[in-house]
Amino acid sequence: MQKGGVGKTTTAVNLGAALAELGQRILLIDLDAQGHLTLYMKPPSTIEKTIYDLLVDPETTVTDVVQEAPQMGVHYIPANVELAGAENQMINEIGRESILRDKLEAAQKRYDFIIIDCPPSLDLIVINALVAADEVLVPLQAEFLALRGMQELLITMERVKRRLNPRLELTGILPTLYKQRALHSQEVLAAVREKYGDKVYDFGITDSIRFAETPLAGQSILQYAKDSDGARSYRALAAKVLENHRL
Amino acid sequence: MQKGGVGKTTTAVNLGAALAELGQRILLIDLDAQGHLTLYMKPPSTIEKTIYDLLVDPETTVTDVVQEAPQMGVHYIPANVELAGAENQMINEIGRESILRDKLEAAQKRYDFIIIDCPPSLDLIVINALVAADEVLVPLQAEFLALRGMQELLITMERVKRRLNPRLELTGILPTLYKQRALHSQEVLAAVREKYGDKVYDFGITDSIRFAETPLAGQSILQYAKDSDGARSYRALAAKVLENHRL
Numbered sequence: 001m002q003k004g005g006v007g008k009t010t011t012a013v014n015l016g017a018a019l020a021e022l023g024q025r026i027l028l029i030d031l032d033a034q035g036h037l038t039l040y041m042k043p044p045s046t047i048e049k050t051i052y053d054l055l056v057d058p059e060t061t062v063t064d065v066v067q068e069a070p071q072m073g074v075h076y077i078p079a080n081v082e083l084a085g086a087e088n089q090m091i092n093e094i095g096r097e098s099i100l101r102d103k104l105e106a107a108q109k110r111y112d113f114i115i116i117d118c119p120p121s122l123d124l125i126v127i128n129a130l131v132a133a134d135e136v137l138v139p140l141q142a143e144f145l146a147l148r149g150m151q152e153l154l155i156t157m158e159r160v161k162r163r164l165n166p167r168l169e170l171t172g173i174l175p176t177l178y179k180q181r182a183l184h185s186q187e188v189l190a191a192v193r194e195k196y197g198d199k200v201y202d203f204g205i206t207d208s209i210r211f212a213e214t215p216l217a218g219q220s221i222l223q224y225a226k227d228s229d230g231a232r233s234y235r236a237l238a239a240k241v242l243e244n245h246r247l
Numbered sequence: 248m249q250k251g252g253v254g255k256t257t258t259a260v261n262l263g264a265a266l267a268e269l270g271q272r273i274l275l276i277d278l279d280a281q282g283h284l285t286l287y288m289k290p291p292s293t294i295e296k297t298i299y300d301l302l303v304d305p306e307t308t309v310t311d312v313v314q315e316a317p318q319m320g321v322h323y324i325p326a327n328v329e330l331a332g333a334e335n336q337m338i339n340e341i342g343r344e345s346i347l348r349d350k351l352e353a354a355q356k357r358y359d360f361i362i363i364d365c366p367p368s369l370d371l372i373v374i375n376a377l378v379a380a381d382e383v384l385v386p387l388q389a390e391f392l393a394l395r396g397m398q399e400l401l402i403t404m405e406r407v408k409r410r411l412n413p414r415l416e417l418t419g420i421l422p423t424l425y426k427q428r429a430l431h432s433q434e435v436l437a438a439v440r441e442k443y444g445d446k447v448y449d450f451g452i453t454d455s456i457r458f459a460e461t462p463l464a465g466q467s468i469l470q471y472a473k474d475s476d477g478a479r480s481y482r483a484l485a486a487k488v489l490e491n492h493r494l
């Protein structure tokens with residue numbers, strides 16, 4: 001299971017914004033009842049339908065729930081606390097792990113990339129994300145507990161791939177919140193590179209407090225601090241993701 | 248809901264260890280299927296019963312699941328990935344929010360403090376913790392998203408207090424992972440002190456990479472780096488918790 005606080009939401013938002021800068025049509029999906037991705041999008045106060053409705057109401061389509069974030073150049077499906085009740089509604093459905101994939105089918109031709117931001121848990125909602133996805137990008141904080149969390153996530157991905165979604169692949173492992181001068185971080189990162197080779201991006205996102213200010217500003221790092229290392233790293237990530245996608 | 252990666256497990260372990268140093272009888276309970284608290288305890292490889300059994304099997308008692316961690320001076324109830332299946336088993340039980348409280352009743356006289364480490368989610372398992380508990384200690388990373396998470400947790404606590412557990416109280420808010428030189432951290436902390444006054448401890452745990460090494464070593468910070476600021480702060484927290492407890 002993916003550890004808490006390792007930069008999943010930060011990566012979803014900034015990779016999405018950077019791909020949008022490169023002209024890609026982007027849909028971001030907030031799958032976390034805490035709605036942190038949604039906060040970055042400066043949502044209107046009167047959101048009626050969210051990812052909850054898409055998951056539990058057979059009649060609701062992506063078009064009914066999509067919102068626009070023009071200042072960031074992306075579309076998104078918002079989440080709020082209502083999502084916490086979704087699993088109970090989904091648990092007895094036939095094909096309950098494929099609900100999200102089926103709903104997203106209609107939207108696939110409208111977007112170049114659909115990026116799903118998951119909570120730090122392993123439940124039916126997250127399994128739906130792994131069944132809907134083609135690829136998984138794993139943000140990794142170079143610390144022992146986060147490394148454990150990643151290893152368990154990779155095991156889960158293997159299981160999902162075998163039983164539910166044969167095309168699921170690991171796109172890459174992105175070092176995040178990286179403390180360059182800490183021996184522990186360097187050791188963990190070296191161990192990860194040794195084990196996972198070229199699945200690990202050769203750049204990472206270094207620790208910079210500016211990221212913590214971006215959700216308050218409702219901006220990506222590309223807008224908030226456009227010449228910062230963080231902005232450059234996320235642009236480099238977008239270029240890499242796009243390049244691999246075209247191969 | 249409590250944010251991911253804000254020091255919940257680190258605080259549960261180190262507060263528990265520091266209280267044990269002061270002669271208190273401590274039971275730590277791992278309520279996270281990722282089992283990170285359990286890792287610190289250097290568990291035996293052959294753990295058969297865990298918190299999962301305590302929650303779903305009416306016959307299992309605390310005595311059946313408790314393990315000893317003599318090197319840390321505490322007892323603990325371990326968790327592993329099996330816990331992810333507990334909610335489905337509990338959801339149709341009468342009084343499903345009080346299962347943990349009822350099971351812990353028998354153990355209360357054997358321990359001075361029972362500390363429950365929760366995952367970063369808001370589900371039936373965490374509600375069980377809030378119903379079982381007398382007090383909640385909230386680790387707070389002084390960043391915008393973590394502040395949002397804390398505010399939502401406090402709302403949830405109010406709701407649990409009203410409907411399920413009238414004696415639930417907020418013990419205190421502990422600044423964690425604190426980056427002293429970052430303006431954003433200072434601003435968030437100042438806003439928290441202003442709003443929550445003396446509920447906020449007047450010391451915090453500053454950001455130090457040594458904490459990330461402790462789960463690998465299977466030690467508390469008091470053992471791993473006994474004269475460090477981190478060790479001192481957790482000892483100060485234990486003294487404060489004990490002092491308030493005796494009033």
Ligand SMILES: Nc1ncnc2c1ncn2[C@@H]1O[C@H](COP(=O)(O)OP(=O)(O)OP(=O)(O)O)[C@@H](O)[C@H]1O
Nearest residue numbers: 004005006007008009010120207208211212251390
């Ligand atoms: N490179 C970075 N440097 C410093 N702070 C960062 C960096 N990336 C993200 N953060 C901050 O760290 C905190 C956690 O990041 P984020 O919310 O993206 O993690 P997450 O994995 O989505 O967490 P959760 O498990 O709660 O969903 C946030 O306050 C965020 O702004």
Ligand SMILES: Nc1ncnc2c1ncn2[C@@H]1O[C@H](COP(=O)(O)OP(=O)(O)OP(=O)(O)O)[C@@H](O)[C@H]1O
Nearest residue numbers: 004143251252253254255256257367454455458459
């Ligand atoms: N004061 C600190 N300074 C630096 N690193 C810390 C500090 N406290 C904890 N850490 C490290 O930060 C990471 C997250 O801490 P921890 O696991 O305690 O958070 P958590 O809230 O329990 O996370 P989760 O939401 O995943 O359960 C761990 O690698 C931990 O060792």
Ligand SMILES: [Mg+2]
Nearest residue numbers: 008009032036
């Ligand atoms: Mg997140």
Ligand SMILES: [Mg+2]
Nearest residue numbers: 255256279283
């Ligand atoms: Mg934890």
